[in-house]
Amino acid sequence: MAGVRRFEVVEHLSNTELNQxxxxxxxxxxxxxxxxxxxxxxxxxxxxxxxAGEAVGVSQPTSSRWARAWNES
Known part of the structure; x- marks a missing residue:
């Protein structure tokens, strides 16, 4: 996907912890x-x-809002 910027998400939890x-x-x-x-x-x-948003049934702006909230937490 040329030209698509990936969002940098803060990994507050490990993958294992997130799955749990x-x-x-x-x-x-x-x-x-x-x-x-x-x-x-x-x-x-x-x-x-x-x-990420489409996979859970939400729009990109909602996904963005959730990601910002996650990063700030």
Whole structure:
């Protein structure tokens, strides 16, 4: 994908910790939070904000907002 900028996401958690967090919120039936964490995981996996958002069913601006919130936390 020429010309597509990748978003630099702060890795507050390791991949293992992020996977564990996703499992925990799934068990707690926190769908909205699961989507946000999965979006962040997609960014960890070097997806663009557009790709990360599409994978969880949200727009690029929403993905961007979630990523900024993650980085600031």
């Amino acid at each position: 967090a996703i499992e925990e919120v799934q068990k707690a039936d926190e769908t909205r939070f699961v989507r946000r964490l999965c979006c962040v995981k997609n960014l960890y996996d070097r997806k663009t904000q557009q790709q």
